[in-house]
Amino acid sequence: MKMPVQLDEKAFRNALGTFATGVTIVTTRGPDGEDVGLTANSFNSVSLDPPLVLWSLAKTSKSIEAFTQATHFAVHILAADQEPLSNQFAKRGIDKFAGVALERGEGGIPLIKGCGARFQCRAAYQYEGGDHVILVGEVSAFEHDQRDPLLFYKGRYALATQRGEENGAPDSAAICDDDLSHLLQRAYFYLLTPVRQQRERHGISLHEHYLMSVLMASGGKTVDQINDIIGYTGVISTPEIAEALVARSLVQKLPGAVGMPRLWLTPMGQRMMIEVIAAAKAMEADALLDFGEDEKRLLKRLVQRLLAGAERSVDERVGNHMDLLKQITNVRATVGQ
Ligand SMILES: Cc1cc2nc3c(=O)[nH]c(=O)nc-3n(C[C@H](O)[C@H](O)[C@H](O)COP(=O)(O)O)c2cc1C
Structure with a gap:
């Protein structure tokens, strides 16, 4: 699809890259019962009531058929030490699930163990999104732990640090x-x-x-x-x-x-x-x-x-x-x- 305004694509990517995101792996079960998944940072929360989340999938993805036909999918939020897992699920043409500890969720979807958070979703809506398809899921179950998240920022992985509390006027020792x-x-x-x-x-x-x-x-x-x-x-x-x-x-x-x-x-x-x-x-x-x-x-x-x-x-x-x-x-x- 042609862009309505002539944009410098690289500059556009770089500008988008200034928005720091977490990193997720989204999984589902393919039409033939095979496990399907990929790394995605387009994840976002949509609504609390009903509980909705979204992410977008490139139309060129090998997983497009599986996700657009799926009744369920799971979003796994990666913890800071899971960069290798992110890389594994961002590669094409390999068995992405090799060596990954799994359990099964609703509709038999693969659930990766040991992630920072996990949302099981019923596929709720799909929207046209240019060269991507926007997938909205209604969350039916979730869990999370207290680990720090893996971040993605300016095209690279990053780590989160939390700001200290603002204390108002500095005391004499803090001058x-x-x-x-x-x-x-x-x-x-x-x-x-x-x-x-x-x-x-x-x-x-x-x-x-x-x-x-x-x-x-x-x-x-x-x-x-x-x-x-x-x-x-x-x-x-x-x-x-x-x-x-x-x-x-x-x-x-x-x-x-x-x-x-x-x-x-x-x-x-x-x-x-x-x-x-x-x-x-x-x-x-x-x-x-x-x-x-x-x-x-x-x-x-x-x-x-x-x-x-x-x-x-x-x-x-x-x-x-x-x-x-x-x-x-x-x-x-x-x-x-
Ligand atoms: C940090 C990161 C974030 C990504 N986010 C997305 C995304 O939101 N949507 C998408 O379609 N691909 C995204 N990708 C690219 C896919 O993970 C990658 O193209 C993958 O190989 C697709 O696999 P498939 O073609 O087997 O489905 C991302 C990759 C990385 C490393």
Whole structure:
């Protein structure tokens, strides 16, 4: 069918793609009793009373006959971890139902197990919709769980994050809540509270703690190698700090090493670090209690991107960020901090 107005089809698609949707799989039983289904994001709610939903099916779809003749169909709303299932049902010419756990619904239609929500429908109305057919179903049964949904936005899969509550006037602690660096600093400060407490309990200084943290991740490092890793913090290690830890039997030097000795945590040092890490993990788990699994993943991804962006920005403005780390280390070493 020709478009009444001459539209740039790609631009039109892109404009439509700015409307974020969920992702569904719609299933039915074909005329010969075969299972039929496809991925669709054209799903929408229509009416509460009677309970109606709709979706649209391309006339070029191999499933067109099955759906236009069906008495029943089921709409499955996919959860955030069901992207592979979405891809499977968007492919032509394969057995889409291979490996999919099914049960049967009204009219024998296939119902996929383990989706975020599921609506069983009686086929109610069909409308002409250009190169699509609009199918309206009356919902006869439904179920859902609390998992985060899979989204589709600008032609790609996406994850949902919920906005926090708007609190009206900011309290004094939240005055800088628009300042990202300040927010990160505050979160970092609070998250490390149990680590600070553990450190104080064990009588370990910040410098000693940083040195031991590196050795906990991988032992056998020299003081210089340790500084290559933590230099960016400005909290640098020295041979004297290492010696103090050796004297307390928390760190040992690799036997027989000459020059710059290689350092390892002793079993006592390891036990202490395990306690500190456990306290930090417990605090992190507590702080993330209200986050869904996808939100946690998203948060980490965003912070990783922020970090990469910050390193790139330092490279552009100040020079190589690795050089900057070395500069910080050298300045601190000279000042003797
Ligand atoms: C996220 C996503 C949403 C889609 N939405 C629709 C839709 O609403 N209607 C449709 O007809 N096809 C839609 N498709 C395309 C079909 O899933 C795809 O063409 C499928 O291969 C059709 O299978 P069939 O030809 O075996 O029926 C979508 C695909 C994806 C990946």
